[in-house]
Amino acid sequence: MPANLPPRYIAAEQRYREAKDVDDKLAALQEMLAVMPRHKGTDKLHAGLRSKIAKLNQESERKAATAKRAGFFIRREGAGQIVLTGAPNTGKSQLLAALTSATPEVAMYPYTTQVALPGMMRFEDIQIQLVDTPPLGQKGVRPLISSILRAADIIAIVADLSGDPSWEVEWALGELAECRVIPGSMPPDEELTGGIYAKDMVIIANKSDAPGADRNLRSLRLKYETFFPILAVSATQGEGLDRLPGKLFEALDVIRVYTKAPGQKADMNEPVILPRESTVGEAAEEIHKDFKKGMKYAVVWGSGKYNAQTVSKTHTLQDQDIVEFHV
Ligand SMILES: Nc1nc2c(ncn2[C@@H]2O[C@H](COP(=O)(O)OP(=O)(O)O)[C@@H](O)[C@H]2O)c(=O)[nH]1
């Protein structure tokens, strides 16, 4: 057990142990993940939490599918799910339209988006799912929005650089708290207890083309840069959109691993997506449950010291490594 875990982590861990259903377990694990300190000594713990979360997410998804709660749940696809949220008119739908082939309604008047709409965004050789949602602040859609936000890998708060983005983010965080979703990177509100979903969040500062955008971006950064990655873009003019997928991939905290059978070429078409800091053993388990036990060693191309380095189960993989398992 690594030292220096904060009290909030210990409390969440206690809740995890006492949790009766999958969603409560998930909420507790996600909070543990979000509040744990990150350094070499916690890498193992971090990876362990990520894989527990991944497993429970699958279980939760299966349950949701059988419960047929259509519309309240967007099936995760690709390397991760990023939910766009925020005040009305900030350009959430425009972003989805600019980055994916989905065709949401974009309009000059607020409250046009009434349902959640997913689309797939390309990043290099993978796809990341973006989900457009109705704006925060409407009572009627709060249950819908809450369940979608809680299932997200990352929540992207979209703010409008032509207005007062700092205020908008502050307001959005208040609304998210009403949905019992809080940023893992900020100290929690004392009044919030139990059933809290701590999430990784980023801010997408949209409309960088608008007059006054530079000044508004500076004050947004002053206020929030220590808590969130802030990505400035213009969804209509395209500014910053080429860098956005890579930044969002980084925020997802995952790696791509390509597999290779002995004597054959690596399958470079479909990387396996794993939590960052995953080991060869965890990769084997992800690919085939029985694989890990039987595995004797693996050969890794990419991050190894040598090209084709023989490694054991405990070897930590890097993004874009190629792995060949030997049983
Ligand atoms: N100037 C500017 N306008 C934008 C940008 N993105 C969206 N808009 C406009 O902002 C309004 C609201 O956009 P929409 O995507 O419907 O916002 P949503 O309510 O957050 O989904 C529309 O009139 C868009 O054309 C941008 O990058 N720059």
Ligand SMILES: [Mg+2]
């Ligand atoms: Mg919209």
